[in-house]
Amino acid sequence: MEPIIEFRDLSFQYNAQASPTLKNIELSIRKREKVLIAGPSGCGKSTLIHCINGLIPFSYKGTMTGEVLVKGKPTKEQSVFDISHTVGTVLQDLDGQFIGLTVAEDIAFALENEAVEEPELHERVRKAAELVNISSHMDFSPGELSGGQKQRVSLAGVMVEDVDVLLFDEPLANLDPATGKKTMELIDDIGRQTGAAIIIIEHRLEDVLWRHVDRIVLMGEGRILADTSPDELLSGELLKENGIREPLYLTALKYAGVKISPEMKPRSIRTIRLSEEDRRKVSEWYESRKAPEPEEEKIPVLEVRDLSFAYAGERKGFAVPALEHISAKLYRGELLAIVGQNGAGKSTLSKVICGFETLQEGTVLLNGEDMAGLSIKERADHVGYVMQNPNQMISQNLIYDEIALGLRKRGIGEEEIRERVEETLKVCGLWKFRSWPISALSYGQKKRVTIASILVLRPEVIILDEPTAGQDYRHYTDIMEFLVAMNRRGITIVMITHDMHLMLEYARRTLVLCERKLLADTTGAVVLTSPELIKAADLKETSLYDLAALCGIEDAAGYVQCFIDYERQEVRS
Amino acid sequence: MKKFPVKQVVAVGIGAALFFVVGRFVAIPSPVPNTNITIQYGILGFLACVFGPVVGILAGLIGHALIDASYGYGIWWSWVIASGIFGLLVGFGCKKVSSVIDDGVFSWKEILTFNVVQLIAHVVCWGVIAPVLDILIYQEPIEKLFAQGLVAGIGNFVTTAIVGTLLLLAYAKAKPRKGSLKEEA
Amino acid sequence: MTNVFNYIDRPSPIHRLTGATKLVCVLLWSFASMITYDTRLLVLLVVLSLVLFGISKIQLKEVSFVLNFMLVFLLLNNLTVYLISPRYGTEIYGTSHEILFIGGRYDLTLEQLFYHLNLVLKFMSMVPAILLFVSTTEPSEFAASLNRIGVRYSIAYSVSLTLRYIPDIQREFHEISQAQQARGVEMTAKENVFKRIKSAASILVPLILSSMNRIEVVSNAMELRGFGKKNKRTWYRARAFRRADYLAMAFCALLLVAAVVLNLVNGSRFWNPFT
């Protein structure tokens, strides 16, 4: 079939950069194809997408050699408008993508610009809204929607135009696992119904592969390293070598000594074929490793008692409850995860603890003392909070100054500041960029800057809101290993996350929040092997659970725990 | 008619929203009782300087009209227009600055230009335009109107000088120079 | 937070008028009340706006915040006028009937009192109309209305974007301020004014830089969806004019004509009962 998008020896260099970001790209995508683009953070994935939708060269300036053809015509000879009839883009930044005042208006936006008249306008909007199942929220404003709903609106907004290609830049970042899964299903259905080619950039490989994907394009440092079927790629070592995380069930199989080959169809836990011998290997590995974990002594460092909180509404007497009767303890030296669906109240809980929102009901104790009356700054000396959105934390121009800000405000000498900042820069993988302005960084890189700016202060407790969103596996591991090292030195760490792998791998204990309430307080392995919890809190079962079932292991939670312990002890040390 | 680029449409929209939020909700208590120092003109000066006169006038008009509308004391057209003209004048006066600031240049010469321009613009707006329009529309006593203009003008000039200059400096510093980004070992 | 403009949804004839009609009406109305100082017309406008409030089914207590604010504003304004120009009424009406002897130029005259009455009436003829407009027009319809009355659609869309982003920017401002405080930047310092302005600027810098970033993202998103391609644009929220719309506009035009005519007849903006 005729390719709908074709890269011919394309290179691109941003004006501000000293070297090209994309180098000699050759790639073609046909109608109805579904392609996943993977690669480490900063390798040029978003840049590639912008070359397709025309933002490069029309909006971002730089030097382009070679060409990109959309429907057989070079993009250079078209305009962003012309291309938009063929290519629909869903940006990573959902709030930036939402332009209208309400859902209906946002969906209608492209049609309004085409000057489509009544009644066709309303009719087409209605159809698109039905397709993504958002019809019941037509009059809602963006502030009143959850992350998953916004995702639906942005889909409908590009669907109304009936495009041939859909581009998604990290559609799953910031979505809870269940919503992420639904989003992938929705994208798949739409691709099937409309016949559009679909290109997805995503770090969460396993989640994307939940539905069928034709090809994976692996990028690294501006080049295409591989362009092949998921089965092929997952059988080799290329992903690992380039800092991309492979699906968990494959890692588990490899630990057990099973060799992966394309014939096994390893692309999904539902398609994988295991021989009798493979299964035996897995269960034998499990039997050989079962061991109880020693109990440690526990001293509470932070405690919340019967905490409730509501946001003040616009008008008097109308408040939005966000937390109800939360009681929990955090022990010294612990690594705790908080999980739960979008809007469950996870960020709110952190904000109340840090004094960003005023405590309304209940108590927060730090080392046994009531925190009431402490200012935000005084709390920050003990409890550091890395916010979900990095743009809200960054106030300096240069990376160095941003990380040093808190130290300077605390009156520490420049010599010590330099030492601490440089150490932090290295562990956060920012050393290479130390003299760049922050505005030239990619989203994932910015997030690391904000983590660094809190880490450098060395508080007793650190709360990280989505620390790994938008990070590739290598940086994810670097950051997490640094956190673990800090943790060993006695710093207590809380991570709020939608990443079930992160929770499983690193957290000793997990709090599950669900619709304002604390639903469970247990280990990650138990959470992810209990169907009721998963359903209530919009989580997603881990593929290890399925693997255990596949290999006839009855105690799935035990198997998952065993896998995690193995990783902790053998692989990472 | 000349084309109005999408980026400027958005700059007006978001610029007016900034003007609104800062003007409506951020008031710094001043030493004089019952009067607040408003810093939205620092923002308007910044926007006009970066995006030019068209964005300046529209963001000023829309932002100010919305502030008035949200307070509900009617739209004080004379002052709304003066805000718009302030954006327009700064935009025109700072054309030279705006042509270099996107390359990260904002040094003493530009600081001086910006501040001289904004001083003149404030004098024209609060010393002439606002009171004259007030006389035409509301026929309030001349002395009262000029006194009001003087107080507002001085306050606005000082805050624009501090806030506007700081913002421009920060903006220029955040802009990487051409071909300057190299990874260091 | 999303409702700073206080739109109140009600089934009333005024709500049913299109946004464009209400915009035209409020403009005509405020021009009329702007150009006239004729006490009789002002009284008429004040009475009419009270009637309209009744029709719109919006209760006074729903807008009481605004009304209180207006009263304070009115009081202060009148006080400054009196303090600075206590003989202004005499100047306008040409006569001087002292009624209260306070001393020197501050002697209260009937003319001054009458001028203040006019000042209050003028204010009260304008404010309720705008208040009514704001609380009966959906923000969504506003941009379409501007475009309808001849404002270019790109400018009209700027207004829509402003309304769209006000709540976002407000929330962001709040969050940035907290993040800065947590890093140790003092916001509530009992410092001098200059220091206070500077510390406000330390929130503004991130706010502005992230807004610049947002301008980039949003304009890219809009361009990708074809904004600005054609000379014309339709609006999802636009509604067609009906008979009531034309009647309302005609009525308000009449008010403006009346104001102009009265100015000509009186020979000045003021109606002078003293001669």
Ligand SMILES: Nc1ncnc2c1ncn2[C@@H]1O[C@H](COP(=O)(O)OP(=O)(O)OP(=O)(O)O)[C@@H](O)[C@H]1O
């Ligand atoms: N507007 C720009 N000006 C200059 N350099 C840029 C610009 N945008 C991106 N870059 C640089 O180009 C490189 C690739 O960026 P890009 O956003 O394509 O990465 P990415 O693969 O999408 O990363 P991530 O997964 O973190 O989003 C980065 O090193 C970044 O610093």
Ligand SMILES: Nc1ncnc2c1ncn2[C@@H]1O[C@H](COP(=O)(O)OP(=O)(O)OP(=O)(O)O)[C@@H](O)[C@H]1O
């Ligand atoms: N400033 C605010 N004003 C009013 N309501 C708010 C505000 N911030 C959050 N909420 C509401 O409070 C609830 C909890 O929000 P919160 O941000 O704590 O969720 P979350 O668990 O962090 O979700 P996510 O995973 O999407 O980040 C949501 O329903 C949200 O809409």
Ligand SMILES: [Mg+2]
């Ligand atoms: Mg990217």
Ligand SMILES: [Mg+2]
């Ligand atoms: Mg959150």
